[in-house]
Amino acid sequence: MSDPIRSENLLYLTDEQLRQGIEAMYFAYRGFTADPDRILESMAYGRAHHRAIHFIHRAPGTTVTNLLDILGVTKQSLNRVLRTLIEDGLVESRVGTSDRRERNLFLTEDGTALERRLSDSQRARMRTAFREAGPEDVAGFRRVLEAMMEGEMKRQYLSLRESGK
Amino acid sequence: MSDPIRSENLLYLTDEQLRQGIEAMYFAYRGFTADPDRILESMAYGRAHHRAIHFIHRAPGTTVTNLLDILGVTKQSLNRVLRTLIEDGLVESRVGTSDRRERNLFLTEDGTALERRLSDSQRARMRTAFREAGPEDVAGFRRVLEAMMEGEMKRQYLSLRESGK
DNA sequence: TTGGAGTGTCAACAAAGCTGACGTATTGTG
DNA sequence: CACAATACGTCAGCTTTGTTGACACTCCAA
Numbered sequence: 338m339s340d341p342i343r344s345e346n347l348l349y350l351t352d353e354q355l356r357q358g359i360e361a362m363y364f365a366y367r368g369f370t371a372d373p374d375r376i377l378e379s380m381a382y383g384r385a386h387h388r389a390i391h392f393i394h395r396a397p398g399t400t401v402t403n404l405l406d407i408l409g410v411t412k413q414s415l416n417r418v419l420r421t422l423i424e425d426g427l428v429e430s431r432v433g434t435s436d437r438r439e440r441n442l443f444l445t446e447d448g449t450a451l452e453r454r455l456s457d458s459q460r461a462r463m464r465t466a467f468r469e470a471g472p473e474d475v476a477g478f479r480r481v482l483e484a485m486m487e488g489e490m491k492r493q494y495l496s497l498r499e500s501g502k
Numbered sequence: 503m504s505d506p507i508r509s510e511n512l513l514y515l516t517d518e519q520l521r522q523g524i525e526a527m528y529f530a531y532r533g534f535t536a537d538p539d540r541i542l543e544s545m546a547y548g549r550a551h552h553r554a555i556h557f558i559h560r561a562p563g564t565t566v567t568n569l570l571d572i573l574g575v576t577k578q579s580l581n582r583v584l585r586t587l588i589e590d591g592l593v594e595s596r597v598g599t600s601d602r603r604e605r606n607l608f609l610t611e612d613g614t615a616l617e618r619r620l621s622d623s624q625r626a627r628m629r630t631a632f633r634e635a636g637p638e639d640v641a642g643f644r645r646v647l648e649a650m651m652e653g654e655m656k657r658q659y660l661s662l663r664e665s666g667k
Numbered sequence: 668t669t670g671g672a673g674t675g676t677c678a679a680c681a682a683a684g685c686t687g688a689c690g691t692a693t694t695g696t697g
Numbered sequence: 698c699a700c701a702a703t704a705c706g707t708c709a710g711c712t713t714t715g716t717t718g719a720c721a722c723t724c725c726a727a
Contacts, residue, residue, distance in 0.1 A: 349637040353666055355625040356560075358632065358644065359534075360662060363553075364655040365647035366531050367574070369524075383713055388528075395521075401674065409532070414715050416675065438673045438724055460520045466649035467523065470642065472514040477635065477642025479523065482530035484631035490529045498522055548682060566705060579684055581706060603693045603704045 372458035385410075385418045387455055390444065393428060394452045395497060398441040400433070407493055427451060537623035550575075550583045552620055555609065558593060559617045560662060563606040565598070572658055592616060 348354070373387050392407050393399060405415055419442075422428040427448035433439030444452060467475050486494060513519070538552050557572050558564060570580055584607075587593040592613035598604030609617060632640050651659060 346637075349640050350629055350632055352625060354640075355628045355632065356621070356666065357663055358628050358640070359621070359624055360560075360659055361644055361647040362531065362534050364659045365650040366527065367655055368651040369527050371652055385714060395525075410714080411716065412674080413676085413717085417714080420675090433673095436673080436725075438722095440674070456521070456524070459524055460517065462650060463520045463523050464515055466646050467515055467520065469649040470646045472511075473638070474642030474645045475514050475519075475523070477639030478646035479526055480635045480639045481631055481643035482526040484634040485530040485627060486533040487536055490532055494525055494529045497525060550683060567703090575683085576685060577705075578686085578707080582683080585706090598704090601694070601704080605705070 368462065369459070372462055373455045376455055376458060381421070385414070386422060389415065389418050389422060390427070390448060390452050390455065393442045394444055394449070394456075396500065397443050400439045400441060402439075404442065409490075422448070533627065534624070537627055538620045541620055541623060546586070550579070551587060554580065554583050554587060555592070555613060555617050555620065558607045559609055559614070559621075561665065562608050565604045565606060567604075569607065574655075587613070 370384065374384065377383055377387060388408055389404065392404060396403070401412070401415070401419070405412060408415060419428065419430075423430055425447075426445055429443045429445050429448075430440045431443065433441055470478070483491060483494070535549065539549065542548055542552060553573055554569065557569060561568070566577070566580070566584070570577060573580060584593065584595075588595055590612075591610055594608045594610050594613075595605045596608065598606055635643070648656060648659070
């Protein structure tokens with residue numbers, strides 16, 4: 338308070354600003370998941386299925402263990418989801434070529450179609466939000482989110498980011 | 503592609519950019535909830551308890567119905583959480599003064615202490631992220647998140663925002 | 668050939684959502 | 698005043714998605 342320049346610089350770090358940031362994350366995340374949730378609830382699927390489909394699409398041929406690392410759930414939890422997706426013909430599990438213990442996961446044609454339907458709805462909302470805000474704000478959005486990730490997750494995010502062209 | 507100026511302006515709206523935004527939201531949200539989750543798991547509580555505590559702290563004296571609207575869950579779901587919090591002496595439920603059918607919810611001293619512990623950890627992460635990014639980025643972060651909310655949730659977010667000084 | 672890693676399955680359970688139905692106290696209205 | 702509506706709590710039962718523990722199979726590598 339004794340230094341007006343310094344305190345003005347830090348006004349965006351007041352507890353009230355931080356709390357608004359927290360609430361913004363909470364309400365925005367609900368919006369973020371709302372569209373895919375509506376599609377999924379009409380089928381027998383939930384968010385867990387969506388996450389699996391998303392990352393298999395993103396990294397085709399990924400192994401079960403790798404998916405476990407990305408999703409941060411237990412093998413049993415993922416396996417239950419994966420089993421229904423395989424039974425329903427959305428995901429294909431191929432025995433690994435170099436290491437035959439591993440299973441490489443791929444989306445089938447139907448799986449790809451569902452992935453597109455889900456991500457279209459989510460991208461549409463993201464696109465609207467991005468367009469409404471503008472490129473500068475989007476850059477800030479990205480930088481703040483990246484700074485909010487935990488170390489290991491950030492590593493995974495960045496490595497996915499690099500692999501995506 | 504025929505108009506380089508127009509296409510450069512819209513480069514931040516490519517599908518790859520949008521997908522990275524989606525993944526950033528996913529991984530950042532996990533970081534966002536990680537600290538309170540660690541505190542809560544040591545007790546018998548979960549995220550649902552955290553949300554109730556947060557919004558009771560934010561709007562002391564709020565009614566059950568109002569909390570239901572904010573959290574978007576069913577009465578039974580909220581009631582289960584609320585009951586344990588009241589039993590454990592973290593939340594107090596007072597009969598309404600003007601309308602005795604209503605229950606006004608308040609945090610007790612213990613409840614306030616837990617709220618502080620939880621929000622301190624979450625604010626610390628938010629503060630670090632905000633500081634790392636800077637005020638411009640934080641403004642962008644906020645604008646994009648607000649544009650991502652659904653109508654009703656955005657209304658609630660803004661009304662909470664106004665009530666907070 | 669044997670130990671360990673990767674994978675999958677079974678059983679049992681918990682947290683936290685949901686629906687539907689019902690009871691009670693209170694309030695507002697005809 | 699009588700009755701409908703509201704706010705709240707609760708019972709029963711179901712779903713999804715997470716958990717732990719135990720165990721079997723395949724296969725690679727030392």
